Amino acid sequence: MLSVFIFISLLFAVAVWWRYKTNRRLCAICFGVFTAWLALLAAYKFGWPGDPVLLGLLMGQSITGVFYLAMRRLPKELKLFSLPFLLSLTAVFYWLITGRASLPALWFLTGLWLAAWVLFGWRRDPGKKTALTKAVIDCCEEP
Structure with missing residues (x-):
């Protein structure tokens, strides 16, 4: 784990330096974490005991x-x-690690996407439907 933390820290430093030199928008932490798990995933897929x-x-x-x-x-x-x-996103990343997809989970996700589309269609419908839609939209907002 220490080697991965050091690797992420080095990638972070490189990204901060690159951002400073090029004036490009880049989240240095995102770059470090993404590159680290991408390298770990490749090593894992090639049989490295990670x-x-x-x-x-x-x-x-x-x-x-x-x-x-x-x-x-x-x-x-x-x-x-x-x-x-x-x-x-979770299902895609699960598939990346395991190489397997769960058919029941995919069906559930399909139903969830369809339900979200129904709510999206109701978003301006007066009455209780609008209140439900607003509650879902505001689910993660601070009170």
Whole structure:
């Protein structure tokens, strides 16, 4: 684990330096974590006896980062899709690690996406439907 932490720290320093020199937008932490789990995933797939728990934790950090980046940039109405989006990212990363997809989970995700589309269609419908849609959109907002 220490070697991975050192690797991420070095990648972070390189990204900070690169950002400073080029004036390009780049999240140095995201770059370090992403590159580290990508290298760990490749090593894991080639039979290197790595730590799948650490790999999963780093991938989870990237899932969370992508999720919050999308939530910041998307129009508020599209936050109706936040749960299916987050769980779809999780399913993709699970597949990356295991090489397997769960058919029941994929069916569930399909249903969740369909339900989100129904709510999206109701977002301006007066009455209780609008209140439900607003509650889902505001699910992660601070009170």
